[in-house]
Amino acid sequence: MGREGSVVEVSGLTHDYGEVVALKDLDLTVPAGVTGLVGANGAGKTTLLRVLLGLIHPTEGRVAVLGHDPETEPLEVRSKIGYMPEVESLPVDQTAADFVAYTAQLAGIPPREAKRRSSETLFLVGLAEERFRYIGDFSTGMRQRVKLAQAIVHDPDLVLLDEPASGLDPEGRQQMLELIRRLRGFGIDVIVSSHVLTDIEQTCDWVVMLDGGTLLRSGPLDGFDSTGTVRVEVLENADMVAGLLRDRGLGVVAEGPRLVVGPGEALETAIIEATAVARSGLVRMTRGTASLEDLFLGEER
Amino acid sequence: MTEQVIYDRGYRTYDGPRRGPSGARRAVYRDGLRRVLGLGRKGRYKVFPWSLIVVALVAAVVFVGLHWAVGNLAESIGQGLPAYGELFDFYSAISLLFIAFAGPALLIPDRTKGVLSIYFSRPLTVDSYLTAKVGAFATVIGGIYLVPQILLHLGLGLIAEEGFFAYLADNVDVLWRVPLTAAGFVTLHGALVFILGSLISRPGMAAAAFLGLITAAGGVASRVAEAEFAGARFISLLALDQHPRIIRDRMFNDTVTYPAEAAGFDVWASVAVIVVAALAAVVFVRARYRRLA
Numbered sequence: 113m114g115r116e117g118s119v120v121e122v123s124g125l126t127h128d129y130g131e132v133v134a135l136k137d138l139d140l141t142v143p144a145g146v147t148g149l150v151g152a153n154g155a156g157k158t159t160l161l162r163v164l165l166g167l168i169h170p171t172e173g174r175v176a177v178l179g180h181d182p183e184t185e186p187l188e189v190r191s192k193i194g195y196m197p198e199v200e201s202l203p204v205d206q207t208a209a210d211f212v213a214y215t216a217q218l219a220g221i222p223p224r225e226a227k228r229r230s231s232e233t234l235f236l237v238g239l240a241e242e243r244f245r246y247i248g249d250f251s252t253g254m255r256q257r258v259k260l261a262q263a264i265v266h267d268p269d270l271v272l273l274d275e276p277a278s279g280l281d282p283e284g285r286q287q288m289l290e291l292i293r294r295l296r297g298f299g300i301d302v303i304v305s306s307h308v309l310t311d312i313e314q315t316c317d318w319v320v321m322l323d324g325g326t327l328l329r330s331g332p333l334d335g336f337d338s339t340g341t342v343r344v345e346v347l348e349n350a351d352m353v354a355g356l357l358r359d360r361g362l363g364v365v366a367e368g369p370r371l372v373v374g375p376g377e378a379l380e381t382a383i384i385e386a387t388a389v390a391r392s393g394l395v396r397m398t399r400g401t402a403s404l405e406d407l408f409l410g411e412e413r
Numbered sequence: 414m415t416e417q418v419i420y421d422r423g424y425r426t427y428d429g430p431r432r433g434p435s436g437a438r439r440a441v442y443r444d445g446l447r448r449v450l451g452l453g454r455k456g457r458y459k460v461f462p463w464s465l466i467v468v469a470l471v472a473a474v475v476f477v478g479l480h481w482a483v484g485n486l487a488e489s490i491g492q493g494l495p496a497y498g499e500l501f502d503f504y505s506a507i508s509l510l511f512i513a514f515a516g517p518a519l520l521i522p523d524r525t526k527g528v529l530s531i532y533f534s535r536p537l538t539v540d541s542y543l544t545a546k547v548g549a550f551a552t553v554i555g556g557i558y559l560v561p562q563i564l565l566h567l568g569l570g571l572i573a574e575e576g577f578f579a580y581l582a583d584n585v586d587v588l589w590r591v592p593l594t595a596a597g598f599v600t601l602h603g604a605l606v607f608i609l610g611s612l613i614s615r616p617g618m619a620a621a622a623f624l625g626l627i628t629a630a631g632g633v634a635s636r637v638a639e640a641e642f643a644g645a646r647f648i649s650l651l652a653l654d655q656h657p658r659i660i661r662d663r664m665f666n667d668t669v670t671y672p673a674e675a676a677g678f679d680v681w682a683s684v685a686v687i688v689v690a691a692l693a694a695v696v697f698v699r700a701r702y703r704r705l706a
Contacts, residue, residue: 165534167533167534167706187433187434187536187538188536190534190535190536190537191431191433191535191536193534194534195530195531195534197527197530197531197534199527199530200526200527201526201527201528201530201531202526202527202528203522203523203526203528204526205454205455205458205522206453206454207453210453214440214444215531215532215535217436217437217439217440217443218436218437218440218441218532218535218536218537219431219436219437219535219536220430220431220432220433220434220436220437220536221427221429221431221432221436222429222430222432222436223440223443225427225429229425229427232424232425233424236423236424246455259531262531264424266427266535267425267426267427294424298423298424298426299426
């Protein structure tokens with residue numbers, strides 16, 4: 113499902129708000145699929161999303177979204193995009209069904225079809241029974257679902273989700289992440305911005321890291337988490353095992369019976385041999401992985 | 414038969430027509446009408462606008478009834494009953510209240526609730542958004558002025574001694590005098606309330622500011638205009654609410670001498686003030702929303 117190739121291409125993008133440079137000489141290609149945009153508050157995530165929507169224009173550089181330039185063809189871009197803002201952005205005096213139907217009409221869908229799609233989409237995000245209630249009476253979780261519904265009601269090619277799980281309790285957060293995961297199956301590509309890295313790890317297959325308006329890293333999530341190390345737990349003589357491995361020129365971090373070994377070549381073989389020589393035994397041995405947070409903090413440093 | 418439960422209806426792609434920017438503009442227009450009239454909102458949002466609409470319609474029927482009941486008597490003693498021109502005075506009071514409510518309702522909630530960030534992520538420009546809002550405003554407020562006048566016109570035709578069609582033929586000028594006069598009221602008041610509505614974040618405060626401006630400007634301007642300093646007479650033009658009334662007097666029968674007339678200005682000065690106010694509103698509100706988008 114979904115398209116192949118890239119959905120966003122950015123080259124030399126700089127955007128400043130007067131003296132504050134929000135994005136600095138950014139080169140970026142975002143492939144089809146679910147892409148996470150991570151960075152601390154102020155990293156430039158929301159500015160990048162607003163540039164992609166054509167709401168603000170680059171000070172320098174070029175941007176293409178789904179093959180269109182948002183600066184010169186903003187309406188063309190926006191007709192193919194859905195956007196879920198981070199900030200409170202719902203009319204409290206309208207029912208969810210009315211509001212979502214209205215946003216479908218804003219995307220050009222005729223009123224009758226807009227109503228039908230509104231009901232279907234609210235059903236999809238889990239607001240079937242509540243869709244005729246006023247949004248002002250909704251909980252934070254329900255409001256986030258309405259915001260997601262309006263972003264996809266017009267069947268966009270790409271949705272930009274800005275902190276979609278913001279303010280949700282753990283259960284609500286999981287449900288929202290599950291909905292986002294499902295979007296790709298509907299043929300909708302996703303760029304989801306978040307500063308909660310575990311959310312990105314759970315939902316995305318490509319990650320873009322921003323810090324201070326510059327690109328730290330952009331790549332598939334699979335390639336991000338391999339550290340080249342092996343985590344091992346031994347039965348006894350952990351100090352001796354560690355010493356033998358160090359004698360082979362391998363880095364070892366020991367904490368009681370647990371060792372992190374490497375990176376290096378043929379680590380598993382070296383560990384097994386060292387354990388045998390030390391007359392110990394292996395409890396477990398796994399390839400080391402780093403969380404996105406470890407990587408992000410490492411890149412920042 | 415076993416009970417069937419649908420847990421997930423999935424997602425349906427859409428291959429139907431898309432109306433693009435014009436569809437978006439129409440959607441904003443329809444939403445504006447619904448918002449002003451409280452449609453799709455809780456009951457309390459309907460009370461104020463529909464009360465005023467009912468009063469306006471009932472008043473039109475009462476006017477026709479008066480003409481029917483005592484029209485001949487009033488004519489025989491040389492006292493004409495209020496008709497098209499005078500009706501504007503009555504309806505301008507209702508419409509002022511309606512405008513004070515409708516203008517802020519059209520602009521402020523979208524802005525203060527942050528909904529603009531969603532609207533402008535659709536194929537909708539600031540100009541389209543504002544044009545549709547103005548259209549909704551003009552439709553409702555124009556309706557407040559025109560529908561009762563149409564009822565009056567048809568009612569007077571029905572009770573006319575010369576017959577319905579003969580009356581309509583004799584009074585065909587009403588068909589352009591009434592809309593032109595209404596346009597004066599709607600344009601001036603609309604310009605003021607849109608400027609205030611784009612600046613103030615609370616609908617109640619914007620309504621109070623609008624009514625206060627209309628009320629206070631007249632009194633202050635007419636007093637300052639009487640002062641003896643160079644250019645004092647131009648201050649009389651700041652009594653804003655007089656201008657559509659001066660146009661009304663030109664269209665129908667002249668009833669009052671307004672400060673601007675007393676200061677030597679004719680009806681074209683009033684037309685100019687209204688045009689300037691409208692242009693100022695276009696420039697100001699457009700610039701403000703371009704910053705917000």
